[in-house]
Amino acid sequence: MTASLHLTDVSRTHEGAPTPVFTGLELHVASGAAIAILGPSGSGKTTILRLIAGLDTPDTGDIRINGASVLARPPEQRGIAMLAQRPRLFPHMSVLDNVAFGPLMTGAPRREARRQAEQYLDLVQLPGLARRRPSTLSGGQQQRVALARALAASPAVLLLDEPFSALDPSLRADMHQLLLELRALLQPTIVLVTHDHQEAVLLADTIAVLIDGQLQQQGTARQLYEQPASITVSRFLGCLNEIPGKLVSGCHVSALGHFPVPQAEHMPDGPATLVIRQEAVRLVDPTSTAATVIGWVERMVSLGARSLVEVATTTGPLFAEAPPGQIFGSGDMVGMVFPTEQCVLLPDPVMCRGVRGSALLAGRRSNPGSRSRHLAPESTWAER
Amino acid sequence: MSPRTRIGRVVALGSQVSLSVWFVLPLVPVLLWAAARSWTFPHALPEEWGLSGAAAALADGAASAFVSSFILGLMTAALATPAGAMAAYALTFGRIRHERRISLLLLAPVFVPPFVIVMGANVALLRLHVPSSVGLALVLMVTAIPYTTFVMRSAFASYDTGIEEDARTLGAHPLHVLLRIRIPMLSGALTASAFLAFLVGWSDYVITLLIGGGQFVTVPIRVAAAASGTGNEALVAALSVAAAAPPLLLLLTLNVMSRHRSLWRRKAAEPQAAAIFPLIGANS
Numbered sequence: 001m002t003a004s005l006h007l008t009d010v011s012r013t014h015e016g017a018p019t020p021v022f023t024g025l026e027l028h029v030a031s032g033a034a035i036a037i038l039g040p041s042g043s044g045k046t047t048i049l050r051l052i053a054g055l056d057t058p059d060t061g062d063i064r065i066n067g068a069s070v071l072a073r074p075p076e077q078r079g080i081a082m083l084a085q086r087p088r089l090f091p092h093m094s095v096l097d098n099v100a101f102g103p104l105m106t107g108a109p110r111r112e113a114r115r116q117a118e119q120y121l122d123l124v125q126l127p128g129l130a131r132r133r134p135s136t137l138s139g140g141q142q143q144r145v146a147l148a149r150a151l152a153a154s155p156a157v158l159l160l161d162e163p164f165s166a167l168d169p170s171l172r173a174d175m176h177q178l179l180l181e182l183r184a185l186l187q188p189t190i191v192l193v194t195h196d197h198q199e200a201v202l203l204a205d206t207i208a209v210l211i212d213g214q215l216q217q218q219g220t221a222r223q224l225y226e227q228p229a230s231i232t233v234s235r236f237l238g239c240l241n242e243i244p245g246k247l248v249s250g251c252h253v254s255a256l257g258h259f260p261v262p263q264a265e266h267m268p269d270g271p272a273t274l275v276i277r278q279e280a281v282r283l284v285d286p287t288s289t290a291a292t293v294i295g296w297v298e299r300m301v302s303l304g305a306r307s308l309v310e311v312a313t314t315t316g317p318l319f320a321e322a323p324p325g326q327i328f329g330s331g332d333m334v335g336m337v338f339p340t341e342q343c344v345l346l347p348d349p350v351m352c353r354g355v356r357g358s359a360l361l362a363g364r365r366s367n368p369g370s371r372s373r374h375l376a377p378e379s380t381w382a383e384r
Numbered sequence: 385m386s387p388r389t390r391i392g393r394v395v396a397l398g399s400q401v402s403l404s405v406w407f408v409l410p411l412v413p414v415l416l417w418a419a420a421r422s423w424t425f426p427h428a429l430p431e432e433w434g435l436s437g438a439a440a441a442l443a444d445g446a447a448s449a450f451v452s453s454f455i456l457g458l459m460t461a462a463l464a465t466p467a468g469a470m471a472a473y474a475l476t477f478g479r480i481r482h483e484r485r486i487s488l489l490l491l492a493p494v495f496v497p498p499f500v501i502v503m504g505a506n507v508a509l510l511r512l513h514v515p516s517s518v519g520l521a522l523v524l525m526v527t528a529i530p531y532t533t534f535v536m537r538s539a540f541a542s543y544d545t546g547i548e549e550d551a552r553t554l555g556a557h558p559l560h561v562l563l564r565i566r567i568p569m570l571s572g573a574l575t576a577s578a579f580l581a582f583l584v585g586w587s588d589y590v591i592t593l594l595i596g597g598g599q600f601v602t603v604p605i606r607v608a609a610a611a612s613g614t615g616n617e618a619l620v621a622a623l624s625v626a627a628a629a630p631p632l633l634l635l636l637t638l639n640v641m642s643r644h645r646s647l648w649r650r651k652a653a654e655p656q657a658a659a660i661f662p663l664i665g666a667n668s
């Protein structure tokens with residue numbers, strides 16, 4: 001079972017709150033598609049799921065599932081199921097009865113509901129646990145049962161609210177794989193809410209970036225990373241390099257000099273920020289003719305196999321990811337290569353030089369999903 | 385073991401023994417009297433054993449008093465448990481104005497002397513021509529509500545309503561959520577609260593006497609009449625033992641049931657049953 005989902009002009013202000021969670025929200029998901037709503041904590045992601053589920057009511061706008069408005073329908077009649085961060089299994093029922101709950105509530109006889117539940121337990125690879133109580137299962141097993149319980153209700157739309165964020169990395173990877181397999185098999189429409197970029201990229205066809213109640217951009221992971229719609233999106237996705245300047249006849253002019261950007265030929269002249277992801281920047285010998293910018297290594301932070309190199313330049317600090325084996329010492333002179341096709345010009349006005357630096361650092365601190373990991377305290381300085 | 389720890393253990397053990405003696409000691413003469421045919425001063429123990437006290441109690445109408453008390457206890461539990469649960473739910477999850485004042489009002493029967501409530505209620509009920517049985521049920525319910533509300537509030541404090549939302553999204557109608565999720569999950573607390581309400585009805589004296597207008601001869605009324613009138617200690621003792629036995633049996637049964645439940649609930653995230661039973665000593 002699968003269905004299209006449309007949210008049109010949806011607004012919601014929580015009772016007593018001074019500002020709305022969001023206004024005029026538009027979200028369209030094709031039948032059988034998976035969309036990830038990616039955003040920091042408090043951006044209103046969960047509220048969207050609660051509105052779709054019927055656990056909360058929008059102030060304005062419409063929510064349609066398979067073309068029909070569901071606003072007047074209670075949660076149990078919307079054809080949805082929700083999987084939250086915590087499994088919230090019914091502690092007084094066996095694992096089998098937990099999974100059979102959905103079919104039973106939709107009118108299946110108990111024997112039939114249990115038979116279906118067994119099939120779903122097989123699907124989530126937990127066939128031997130049917131008679132156990134939820135309290136005797138591990139966290140990962142409980143979340144698998146919760147997934148089986150949600151799927152057994154045959155939802156047209158499956159709502160996932162940061163479902164794997166409480167699991168350890170290896171369990172999370174297992175659950176991602178399981179969800180991908182189940183998706184291929186059952187093809188429900190999926191709305192996933194997460195603050196984890198990797199999870200969104202892995203599980204969803206399209207990603208909608210929600211920041212401060214505004215849907216900033218919606219597109220495939222590639223579109224988001226290669227063509228962020230704004231500085232806000234670029235920053236949220238972890239891009240560290242922002243070079244303020246202006247666009248003059250398809251050329252970005254900044255403290256670094258003139259930098260031709262072919263894809264900006266059709267953009268009008270005016271203030272523009274050049275954005276390039278640190279992963280796209282190559283570090284070369286400063287004498288190399290390929291070097292776009294020359295600077296001095298400030299510090300090098302280990303990211304595991306790769307390292308993040310901070311380079312002091314005339315426009316302020318810029319960042320590049322160095323591959324394994326490329327090691328620099330503090331004060332080394334390096335050349336930075338900006339592949340033209342990876343550069344993005346954004347018309348957002350950026351604050352003046354010094355303020356931008358501190359804003360960037362503040363962003364790193366307040367945004368655990370992206371930049372903070374680069375300067376995590378446990379990171380070690382690389383020494384030559 | 386350090387001397388301090390040793391002293392601590394001795395003090396703890398001493399306190400436990402003293403408390404046990406303090407609780408058990410008053411019961412000893414009652415139990416002895418209930419099984420005594422004759423026991424005169426200066427003998428330390430009854431001279432003759434027998435169940436003449438029980439026989440006298442039965443002849444005195446103990447059986448019907450027993451039934452009356454039982455009905456009164458069940459009625460109080462049946463009324464005060466759902467009322468307390470609903471009040472607790474509203475106070476925990478509802479948006480209620482003057483929540484503190486309402487909580488205080490619900491607790492009033494505990495700290496206002498019962499006869500004050502009874503005298504006021506009696507006049508009002510008589511004026512309103514409310515039958516005494518209905519009046520008795522209503523007033524007993526009011527006196528039991530503080531206990532049931534208190535127990536259910538602590539249960540709701542650790543109750544995650546998210547689980548009900550999950551049930552709704554899985555297709556459950558609100559009534560199904562109530563019957564299949566909320567009541568089973570709160571069964572421990574509901575049992576504890578029903579037990580307390582039963583005790584209020586079972587052991588009440590003042591309200592039954594005044595509001596019931598002498599129509600309801602319960603065990604406490606029978607015991608009080610026998611204790612103040614006959615001078616037959618064996619009869620009074622037999623009645624007292626009879627009055628104490630049903631609640632104790634009920635407590636033991638609930639304890640066994642709760643232990644049985646806790647076998648599969650031990651790790652479950654529902655601390656309410658565990659949090660409640662220590663209140664009445666049913667789940668050590």
